Amino acid sequence: xxRRCVDLHLRANPQDLQVTQRLIERAACFGxxxxxxxxxxxxxxxxxAPLRDACRQAGLDFVSRVDFKPRNQEDxxxxxxxxxxxxxxxxxxxxxxxxxxxxxxxxRVDLLSFPSLDYHKRFFxxxxxxxxxxxxxxxxxxxxxxxxxxxxxxxxxxSNLRREAALAREFHVPLVVSSGVSEARLMRMPRDLxxxxxxxxxxxxxxxxxxxTNPTALIQRNREKxxxxxxxxxxxxxxxxxxx
Amino acid sequence: MKRVKRRYLALQLECEGVPSERxxxxxxxxxxxxLYGEIGASLTGLTLIDFDSVRKVVVIRVLLVSLPSVxxxxxAVTSVGGLEASVHVLSVSGTLKALFxxxxxxx
Numbered sequence: 001x002x003r004r005c006v007d008l009h010l011r012a013n014p015q016d017l018q019v020t021q022r023l024i025e026r027a028a029c030f031g032x033x034x035x036x037x038x039x040x041x042x043x044x045x046x047x048x049a050p051l052r053d054a055c056r057q058a059g060l061d062f063v064s065r066v067d068f069k070p071r072n073q074e075d076x077x078x079x080x081x082x083x084x085x086x087x088x089x090x091x092x093x094x095x096x097x098x099x100x101x102x103x104x105x106x107x108r109v110d111l112l113s114f115p116s117l118d119y120h121k122r123f124f125x126x127x128x129x130x131x132x133x134x135x136x137x138x139x140x141x142x143x144x145x146x147x148x149x150x151x152x153x154x155x156x157x158x159s160n161l162r163r164e165a166a167l168a169r170e171f172h173v174p175l176v177v178s179s180g181v182s183e184a185r186l187m188r189m190p191r192d193l194x195x196x197x198x199x200x201x202x203x204x205x206x207x208x209x210x211x212x213t214n215p216t217a218l219i220q221r222n223r224e225k226x227x228x229x230x231x232x233x234x235x236x237x238x239x240x241x242x243x244x
Numbered sequence: 245m246k247r248v249k250r251r252y253l254a255l256q257l258e259c260e261g262v263p264s265e266r267x268x269x270x271x272x273x274x275x276x277x278x279l280y281g282e283i284g285a286s287l288t289g290l291t292l293i294d295f296d297s298v299r300k301v302v303v304i305r306v307l308l309v310s311l312p313s314v315x316x317x318x319x320a321v322t323s324v325g326g327l328e329a330s331v332h333v334l335s336v337s338g339t340l341k342a343l344f345x346x347x348x349x350x351x
Contacts (some may be wrong), residue, residue, distance in 0.1 A: 030332075147322055150278065185258070188319055189332050195315035199279065204312065 003212035004033035005190035006219070008065065008089065008111070009142055009178030012037050014047055021054060022184050028058040030189045034219065036063040036089060041079065045086065063219055065089035067113070073102045080108045088222050091140060097123050104131035110218055111140040111176060114164075117149075117157055124164045129171035138218055139168050141210075142180025143188070143196045161200035175202070176218070177210040249308040252293065252337050254347035255318065257300040259329030265295040267325030268302060276317035288314050293340070301334070303343065311336070 007027060012020040014037060027035045035055060039047055048064045055062035064087050070076035076092065076099060084090065091111035094100035100123035103109045112132060114122040124132075124139060132139065141164075145157055168175050177197055181187055188196070190211050197207035224230055229237040257268065269292050277285040289307035296302070306314045321331045337343035 147320060185328050185330055186322070188330065192315070192319040192332060195312065195333075196319050198312045198316045199320075 003208065004216050005031060005212050006034040006036075006063075006215035007032050007179050007190075007193070007211070008034075008036045008063065008176060008215050009091075009140065009180045010035055010037050010187075011180060011182040013182075014039060014051055017050075017054075019182075020051070023187070024054050024058050024060060026184045026187050028060050030187065032060060032190060034061040034063055034216070036065040038065045038067040038091065041066055041068045063088045065091060067091045067093055069093040069095070070099050070103075072096075073098060076102055076106075080106060084108045085226065088219060088226065094123055095121055100124075100128055101131060104128050104137055105135055106137075107135045109135070109137050110222065111138050113140045113142075115142070117145070117153055117160075119156065119160055122160050122164070124167060126167060126171075129167040129173050132173045133171040136221075138174040138176045138214060139164065140176045140178060141165075141197075141200075142178055143193060144180040144186060146196055146199065147181075147186055158200055165197075165200050165202055169206070174214040174218070175206070175210045176215045177207070178215075248289075250289065250305050250338075251308050251311050252340055252343045253304050253306065253314075253318075254334040254336075254343055255302045255304065256332045256334050257302060257324065257329060258332065259300075259324055259327045261325075261327050262297050262300070263325035263327065263329070265292060265297075268292075268295065271321055271324040271329070272304070272318065272331070275321045276314065279317050279320060280313060284313070288317075290314065301347070303340070 010023050012023045014020060037051055043066060052062040066087055068079050070079060089110045091113050092103040092109050093113045093115060094103055095116055103112055114124055116122055141161060149157060165175060177193060179187055179193060194207035194211050197210060231237055276288060288310040291305045293305050294303040315333060318331045318333060323329055335343055335347035337346060
């Protein structure tokens with residue numbers, strides 16, 4: 001069976017239709033099945049439909065997603081309360097330990113992202129991995145920085161990623177590898193994206209799962225939850241009661 | 245003596261201009277050397293087999309044991325001969341015959 005390859009992080013500006021269209025076409029050409037273009041935290045529902053249409057025309061499945069960088073825990077809770085039912089994927093950008101812990105604890109968070117290159121600002125440690133494992137949150141890794149950085153910064157990044165990947169494996173936290181690029185020239189085919197994971201210690205199967213099985217499972221689970229028939233995990237409404 | 249196993253890779257080069265064979269191989273060597281150092285790069289057995297400058301399709305040969313590291317090195321290439329570029333692996337095969345049969349479907 002062919003794997004469905006997913007790039008959950010194409011950083012196009014949805015307002016810039018020309019660039020967005022180019023990225024979508026390129027993703028289709030590279031053999032992706034599903035992509036996501038993150039919207040800003042103050043998104044409008046009508047921003048999703050044009051992107052979904054553009055992807056459908058290119059033969060791609062579009063996933064609605066927002067990357068949110070909360071100021072504090074209350075901000076995070078407010079955002080999740082307001083937007084969880086409106087989006088398929090919610091990614092929390094963590095640059096504060098308290099926020100990272102709260103995000104890892106909350107079952108409404110899908111992806112945890114640690115973009116900082118500073119070791120002290122990457123909070124994916126054993127405690128974070130344990131919380132994320134219990135709440136089914138996944139760890140997202142963008143490969144863009146591996147492509148654009150050189151020398152000591154890349155060495156430090158690889159070292160951090162290797163440690164985080166090992167923790168994710170130990171605590172069964174799914175790893176999602178995305179491109180994180182905003183330019184077409186930095187886009188890579190799914191298999192090439194997976195091959196970059198070799199640099200931080202994933203084996204071939206884990207790497208391919210990180211660009212296909214793991215994100216697909218996440219999307220499928222959330223889409224089921226967003227359906228009107230969903231009651232609770234494992235419980236779906238098959239037929240409504242007749243009312244007389 | 246144990247036979248050395250090799251793999252042939254068909255690559256698609258994407259860039260604005262047309263770099264020379266030399267520039268292309270220098271870019272790959274530079275990328276692999278940056279990632280694994282000179283000793284690591286010397287263990288890959290990287291060799292140019294064919295360079296089609298019209299279709300920008302390149303065939304290289306590597307040792308099977310170093311295939312994952314070379315693939316990562318190829319994905320990390322961002323410029324060739326001073327031009328912004330990317331290298332995509334179209335196909336991998338154990339023989340040149342099988343490689344040409346499979347990758348012609350892509351180009």
